[in-house]
Each structure stands twice: as structure tokens, then as C-alpha cells.
Amino acid sequence: MLDSEEKREDFRCYVKTFGAWSEDEIRAWSDQELNALLIQMISGDMREADLDADAPDWDKYQQDSESGRISGRIFKGDDSQIYYYVGE
Secondary structure: OOOOOHHHHHHHHHHOOOOOOOOOHHOOOHHHHHHHHHHHHHHHHHHHHHHOOOOHHHHHHHHHHOOOOOOOEEEOOOOEEEEOOOOO
């Protein structure tokens, strides 16, 4: 998913804001480790939002996101693609 150096760098900058790892630790992560962390984050957000992979309830998801009950980082685009927002 992080298939370019620009995407990997953006993700490194984002996770640095968590304060859980030093910049040296983050820089030492392999591409595989960066992608694994992103997958964990997406999976956690999907679980938190109770998104069913077969038939997600996007209206409920939007209501929960707007009310602050969930993070709201997952989006369904006009092109029916699913997106995950990384950033503040």
C-alpha cells in the first residue's frame, strides 16, 4: 500500500507524531514493517467501526464518524473506491 518513497515518508512523518517511537527507530523500519503498521491501523479502524467487508453500512459509518464515536479515517469515494486517510 505504501508503494512509493513519498507515501512511505508521509507515513513516517505521521507516525512520528504519535510519540511512541524515535525518528531513528522509524527510519530503521523496513518497507514491510511500515506496511504492516498501516495494515494494523486500518484493521483496527475497521473493527472499531464494525465495518462488514461484504456490505458496509456507509450511512451508519458517516453518522458515527461525524459524532466522534469512531476515527472516520476510512472513506468511500465517488468512484466507489475505499480510501484511508493518513494525517492529522
